[in-house]
Amino acid sequence: MTNITNFLNKHAAYIWDTTDLHHKESTAKLKVFLDFGDNADKRLDEISGADILDFCRWLKETRGISDNTINHYRSALSKFFNYAKDYLDLPKIPNIKFVKVKNQRVRFYSRSEVKQIREYLAGHKHAWLLPMFNIGMNTG
Structure with missing residues (x-):
């Protein structure tokens, strides 16, 4: 082995x-x-x-x-x-269990990050992404 x-x-x-x-x-x-x-x-x-x-x-x-x-x-x-x-083609590998972690840190986008995301999504092949992003930004 x-x-x-x-x-x-x-x-x-x-x-x-x-x-x-x-x-x-x-x-x-x-x-x-x-x-x-x-x-x-x-x-x-x-x-x-x-x-x-x-x-x-x-x-x-x-x-x-x-x-x-x-x-x-x-x-x-x-x-x-x-x-x-x-x-x-191993018959058995170690079973790896993950610990459930509660994320307590709230993340906010900066204005420049929001602008960059909107610019990226404006030219995206899936046109529905920009309106969904805007809804998310306005409703939380």
Whole structure:
């Protein structure tokens, strides 16, 4: 079976093929996971749900990382293991459970953001998006 570190190095570009920033952030999260305990030396089929739970607890307890940010780590791990399952036809991968997070931060658009959104939507192929945006902006 394939070593997890070797698999990450070989396949990271295919797993996160969206933007360079997303690729960098996701691989950085996986490397933090690999640096935890002896994960870097394990085979893919040796990683268990307990390894991931211990890692998430460690992030929270020692680094003080919020549940929302830990969910980003879980997401990177989930994407990695789902890709590995498909690529290697693994019979089983760790079950990764996300924590429900209540977002208490209210977000408001600035005037320049609203202007940019309206300009973008004005030329969009789906003409209904601009009126829907305007309704949302006026009704909350």
